[in-house]
Amino acid sequence: MGAVPVKFYQVGSFAVGNRLLDPDLASVQSDPERANSLTSGHRACQGCGEALGARYALDAIMRATKGQMIAVNATGCLEVFSTPYPETSWRLPWLHSLFGNAPAVATGVAAAMHAKGRDDIRVVGQGGDGGTVDIGFACLSGMFERNDDVLYICYDNQAYMNTGVQRSGATPPAARTATTQTVGPEPGNVFGQGKDVPRIAMAHEIPYVATATVADLRDLEAKATRAMEFRGARYLHVLVPCPLGWGSASCDTIKVARLATQSGLFPVFEAVNGEVTSSTKIRHQVPVEEYLKLQSRYAHLFRPTRRDDVIKKLQAMADRNIERYGLLEPELAPAVPAAMSNEPVEVA
C-alpha cells in the first residue's frame, strides 16, 4: 500500500486553497500582478459565467504571453457588457468588428503580426455560442482549416442571451428559450445532436482543442495556458452558465456548471492533433435531473407533469458522453444510472 495522499480539498468541495499549492500551480487570479484583462466595472449580470470565464482565460493567456496579445471579439454579451461607449473594461488591445466574423478578423490580425515579423504577439478570438457555432461558423472553420495562428475561445451559454435568450445551434434539447417555448406537446428545444463544435474542431485536426467550465477555473487557466504553447489554430470551448437565460440562481453558476460535468452532459477533455488525449473524470456522478432541476429552462420537465421520457433522453445523452470520453474511472463504471434515481445525491 502506497503513501496516503495528502488531502488538499476543503470539506464538501473540490476547491484547492492556493496557499496549499506550489506557487507555480497557484491560480493566475491569486497573483497580485495579474493582468486584469477584463477589469471590474463592466455590466455583466450578477453570476455571469461568461465574465468569469473570460477573465480567467484571458488573464492566464496574458501571463503566458507576457502581455503580448491582441483580442478580437464577436458581437454578443461579452462585447456589449464590456464596452458601453465611452467606457471599456479591457486592459488589452481589443477589437470588435461584427457578430459573424471574429475568427476571420483574428486571422487578419495574426497575418498582420506575421507580416511584420511580430510573431511574439499572439491573437485570441472570442465569442459566445451564437457567434461561434452559428453565424461565425464558416469563418471559424476557415480559420481552422488554414491552421491560422489563432486561439479561438467560445464561451458557451447555450443560447442567444444578448438578444433575449433565443435558441442557438448549441441550445440543448428540451431547453426553454424565447424561440423554443414551453408550449405544445413537445415543449422546449427539439431533440437532435446540435452542433458539437469541439468535435468538429477536432475533425479539422488542428493542434489543440479543449473544453472547460467555470466550475474548474484552474483547469480553464491550465488549458488557456497550454493552448499558447501551440502554434496554429486552437479552440477552447468553455461552458458558462447564464443565470438569466438558464433561470438559475446567480449564486449557483459554479454549481450548475459543476453538475453539467458531473452528470456527463458536458464532457471536459483535451485533444491534440484531432485525438482526445485526456478527459476529466467525473468525481461524483449525478443523474441529469440534479442538473436540470436548478434551471427554470427545464422546469416544464417536472411540472405540471413529470416528463420522465424526456429526462431519460437527456440522461442517454449524458451516458453517451460518459462512454465516448471515458468520463468514469473504471471502478466507478457500473454506477451509470440506467434508470433514473430520485434519491438525493451528494453534490459538491
Add this chain to the structure above:
Amino acid sequence: MLKQVEGSMAVAEAVAACRPEVICAYPISPQTHIVEGLSRMVKAGTLTSCEFVNVESEFAAMSVAIGASAAGARAYTATASQGLLYMVEAVYNASGLGLPIVMTVANRAIGAPINIWNDHSDAMSQRDSGWIQLYAETNQEATDLHVQAFLIAEELSLPVMVCMDGFILTHAYEQVDVPEQAQVDAFLPPFVPRQVLDPDEPVSIGSMVGPEAFTEVRYLAHARQMQALELIPQVSADFKRAFGRDSGGLVRPYRIQDAETVVIALGSILGTIKDVVDEMRDQGVSIGVLGITSFRPFPLDALREALAGAKRVVVLEKAFAVGIGGIVSSNVRTALAGQPTANYTVVAGLGGRPIGKDSLHTLFEQAGRDELEPLTFLDLDHELVERELARERANRRSGPSAENMLRDVGAVGPRLH
C-alpha cells in the same frame, strides 16, 4: 515600365508595388486574375513581407482585411458582384471603423438572373457604404488609381474602392505603363495608422456607441469624405508630377467647352462616348463629355462648375435604382439644383450589353433635339418584354420570366453583335 499586359496583371503589379502586408482573396469573376497574380508574387517571394490568405468567402476576405488593417498592416482585397454583396456587412464595418483598406471591384452585374458580365450594379449598391469610390476609365488609370488609393485611404483613415469594368478592363490586354517600385516607394510613404492594436498601448476599437454620440461619429465619416474632395485632386496632381501621367482626380472633362449637351458617365464607356463626341463635334454638334472619377465623395462643386454652360446633360449609367430610375443622374440633379439644365437618364450596358457607337449617335442626336424621355433604357427590346407581359396576363402560372424570355430570344450570340 511600358508593358503589353492584361489589365488585371497591371493592377496586380501596381498593388504589389504598394507593398501590401496582408492580401486576402476569394475567387469571383472577373476579379480573380488580380489576386491570382498577387498570390503568385507572394508565393514566389517577389512580394515579400506579405501574407496571402485564401479565405472561405468574401465576408471573410473583408473581415481578414479589417483585422489586418486594425493591427496596422496595409491590407488589400478584390471582389465583384455577388462577392461584394456577400461582404456588405463587413464593407460597412470597415468604413465605420475608419480602416484604410483598398479594394478593387471588378464591376459586374448582380443576379438574379445570374450574369457574369459588366455593369455597375455591384459598386453602385455600395455607394452609401462610407467607402471612397473611384472609377477607372482605362487600364492605365485603374493601375494608377490603386497607387493613389492607398495614399488617399491612409491619409484620411477611410477605405477606398477602385472600380474597374469587369472583362472590358480586367481582361483586356493593352499597353500600360506599370509603376516602378522605386517610383511608388517615393510616392507612397509607409502606412502610419491613426489607430492600432498594440499590446504596448492597448486600446479598445469597436465599442458600442449609443444615441449620445452616434450622430457625431457618423458625421465624422461624412466630414472625412468632404476632406477627400480636397485630397483627391491634390493626390492626382502629385501623381502627375511624380509619374508624368494624368490619372484620378474628381471629374474628367472632355470637349465640354461651350458644349450645349454634356454626356456624363463613369468607367470604360467614356472611351466610346469620346469617339462619338469627336465625330459629332466634327459635324458641328455642340457636345462634350464629363467623366466622373470620384463617385464617393460626389464632387458637387466640380460638377456644377463643369456644367455651368450646358443646356442639357445626358447621364449614361450602367446601373439603375429599380422603381425610380437613375442613380448617378439623381446625384447630378443635386449638383444642378436650381439650374434650368435638362437632365436625361440613360440606362445602358446592363449585364454586359454592348454599348455601340450607332446607338449612342442616335441617342445623343435625340437628346440634342430634346426628344429623349427622362428615362431611357438604351436598345431595350420592348417586344421581348411585351411578350412576357402578355404571357403573365394570359397565365397565372406563367413560369420563370428570365427563362421564358431567353427562349424567345433563341440563340444568344447573334444578338450581341
